[in-house]
Amino acid sequence: MNVMAKAEKKISSAFIYFFGSFGGILFGYDIGVMTGALPFLQADWHLENAATLVGWITSAVMFGAIFGGALAGQLSDKFGRRKMILMSAIVFMVFSVLSGVSPDMGEASAYYLIIVRALLGLAVGAASALVPAYMSEMAPANARGRLSGLNQTMIVSGMLLSYIVDFLLKDLPGEWAWRLMLGLAAVPALILFLGVLRLPESPRFLINHGDEAGARQVLTYIRKDTSEIDQELKSIKETAAQESQANKKASWSTLFNGKYRYLVIAGVGVAAFQQFQGANAIFYYIPLIVEKATGQAAASNLMWPIIQGIILVAGSLVYMWIAEKFNRRTLLMLGGTVMGLSFILPAILNWIMPNMNPMTIVVFLCIYVAFYSFTWAPLTWVLVGEIFPLAIRGRASGLASSFNWIGSWLVGLVFPIMTASMSQEAVFAIFGVICILGVLFIKTRVPETRGHTLEEIEAQGTKHASK
Missing domain, CATH: 1.20.1250.20 (MFS general substrate transporter like domains)
Structure with missing residues (x-):
């Protein structure tokens, strides 16, 4: 050694x-x-x-x-x-x-x-x-x-x-x-x-590059039960061989053939909705949002991002506690519904009561962040990691990631432009409608992945293709 x-x-x-x-x-x-x-x-x-x-x-x-x-x-x-x-x-x-x-x-x-x-x-x-x-x-x-x-x-x-x-x-x-x-x-x-x-380098990469001895060495100090290392090495090699074959056969057109289309649309759609629902508008612009609502200088409102950050961290810990206790679809639909209402209700209240306390919108934004933090924030990537069959996983995951970043970029770009030409309540109401559309998308287009094998999930794609 x-x-x-x-x-x-x-x-x-x-x-x-x-x-x-x-x-x-x-x-x-x-x-x-x-x-x-x-x-x-x-x-x-x-x-x-x-x-x-x-x-x-x-x-x-x-x-x-x-x-x-x-x-x-x-x-x-x-x-x-x-x-x-x-x-x-x-x-x-x-x-x-x-x-x-x-x-x-x-x-x-x-x-x-x-x-x-x-x-x-x-x-x-x-x-x-x-x-x-x-x-x-x-x-x-x-x-x-x-x-x-x-x-x-x-x-x-x-x-x-x-x-x-x-x-x-x-x-x-x-x-x-x-x-x-x-x-x-x-x-x-x-x-x-x-x-x-x-x-160290990951065992999977070492196996893919012919260094089985190096992969074994890495596994010896990240696995408590060394007796299972041989079986894990065997499993890694088998999976690597399967993916190599899948990548040779797969092309971009494969993603949208009848067998895989349903699952690709589901995974990419969830990744896109996560960003187009407007979460990053809050994370990037909360001091300016508070300034526009209250008239106080944005530079004096930097306690609000800390409050949002604490909510996000707490929500991520809640997710780790409940992750395997509830179905993915249930949590996503619950989160999306509350998020949508948190955006839409301030616009309705402002229309009914024009003299409403301007901080009301900030309170609703905190509710949005709380539900986003333990539903759509973590579950999007859990679902994307589970939903794509082996034959298309690499390309489909990359496509989902690209749509997610495109959504993040567009929200960051257009939010200040939108708020310069219309009220904040109207802008957030638009995002709220997108949240509700996301819930409908989950209900009608996304299969449940919790507790299902990859083969069972792939069978759902085949079932939908035959309809």
């Missing part, structure tokens, strides 16, 4: 799972950090009446992530999950710093920041794709559900961390506050890089 192997042998499984999922912190931090930075940035660069530029600056990360996720998936199959997570951390560090040192050149500054944040988005998209893949390949089968919940908890914890950092920096001079908020994203990226340096 060489020195590297001895060093790796000492790594605890807790260390591996913690840093394996730590990429979620980066993902969450960059989703949340612009929430607090934006009011200061707007004031510093005089962008209060530049809704389109504000939308692009905010959403540029998601635009880059559309391509980062797809690119990382391809490259990680060639170079390994671990190396690509390290590369993502480096890209994240570099472009976080470049965001913080944006030159002040008038309108050209905004275009500079849009480009830099789009490149940063490559790392965000890569982390969102690589972390779940690495975790699923490292975790024992009976722990994958809980570790999926751990990844969601890491993401929302990253969001909460960014909200707290924003709050702590809010009393700095405006031109320094937003720069430090954006630049400090490099710190968790550095922590991730140093942690992942000590992590």
